[in-house]
Amino acid sequence: MNLFDSLTISGSALAAERQRSEIVAANLANAETTHTDAGGPYRRKEVVFQSSSASSFRLALASTGNMNLPVAGTVQISQVVEDPTPPVMRYEPNHPDANKDGYVAYPAINPVSEMVDLMSSVRSYQLNASAVAAAKQMIQQSIDILKS
Amino acid sequence: MPTIPLISTLESYLKLTSSREQAISSNMANVDTPGYRTRDINFQGELSKAMNGILNESAGGSQSMQLTPVVQEVKGLMERPDGNNVNLDREGLLMSQTQLQYQIGVQLVKHQFHQILSAISGGGQS
Numbered sequence: 240m241n242l243f244d245s246l247t248i249s250g251s252a253l254a255a256e257r258q259r260s261e262i263v264a265a266n267l268a269n270a271e272t273t274h275t276d277a278g279g280p281y282r283r284k285e286v287v288f289q290s291s292s293a294s295s296f297r298l299a300l301a302s303t304g305n306m307n308l309p310v311a312g313t314v315q316i317s318q319v320v321e322d323p324t325p326p327v328m329r330y331e332p333n334h335p336d337a338n339k340d341g342y343v344a345y346p347a348i349n350p351v352s353e354m355v356d357l358m359s360s361v362r363s364y365q366l367n368a369s370a371v372a373a374a375k376q377m378i379q380q381s382i383d384i385l386k387s
Numbered sequence: 388m389p390t391i392p393l394i395s396t397l398e399s400y401l402k403l404t405s406s407r408e409q410a411i412s413s414n415m416a417n418v419d420t421p422g423y424r425t426r427d428i429n430f431q432g433e434l435s436k437a438m439n440g441i442l443n444e445s446a447g448g449s450q451s452m453q454l455t456p457v458v459q460e461v462k463g464l465m466e467r468p469d470g471n472n473v474n475l476d477r478e479g480l481l482m483s484q485t486q487l488q489y490q491i492g493v494q495l496v497k498h499q500f501h502q503i504l505s506a507i508s509g510g511g512q513s
Contacts, residue, residue, distance in 0.1 A: 241405060241409075242405050242408065242409075244409050245405070245408050245409045245412040248409065248412040248413045248416045249412050249415070249416055251416060252415065252416030252417070252418075255416075256419075259419075288417070288419050288420040288421065289420065290413075290417045290420045290423050311413070312409070312410070312412070312413025312414075312416065312417070312426070313413070313416060314416045314417050314419075314420055359419070360419075363418055363419055366415055366418065366475065366479075367415055367416060370411075370412050370415045370416075370482065373408070373482055373483075373486050374408065374412065376486065377405065377408065377486060377489050377490075380489065380490055380493045381401075381493060383493070383497075384493060384496055384497055384500070
């Protein structure tokens, strides 16, 4: 329980939000990708955030002297899931990935909703960056006790 | 354990403030986590508990108890459809409040040490 744990918590959120915006960027970049290694069009990806729990348990264990446990309250990406939405079919008979009826499967990605997700992620990143600044200032103040 | 009672009081005050800061950090970190519930510590209650502990100790009580503040869920906040009830305005305000409270504690500790120093140097010249 100290101020450096606050930095760990905010840092985990910064990492998670950064990964989230990377996934959104990949979705936007591949909005028109019809051909992937796995076959078929690109599938939209989403992150799942998970909070580390067991706060009082961690406190109890920490009081026994084992301090190597993860800090409670951090956030991490537990998994990256694929959106099950079926691909959008467009009639383009001359496209190399067209099926026998002349339809091409495009990923079901809405650029507007991706941008909204990206903005939300950026705001959360800023919020946690300001939390880091606050914790840093508090640590600096404690160090300043030593100065006279 | 510091010998001056006021400094040990301030120490527990600072510990409590930094624990609260940590709770707020984790609320802010989990602003997008589905199902996360806002957590906080009861500042007034924990502070008076810590003060009582210090008073008991200075009155001759032997046990030097290490109180860990109880982190509990905050009731009465509006919940989003994903089960998360973190309110950013609340957390932002509490964070600035906690930061200032911490600053007060640090300034008071500094002041205590200055007083001791000035007693050692016989006042006047520092």
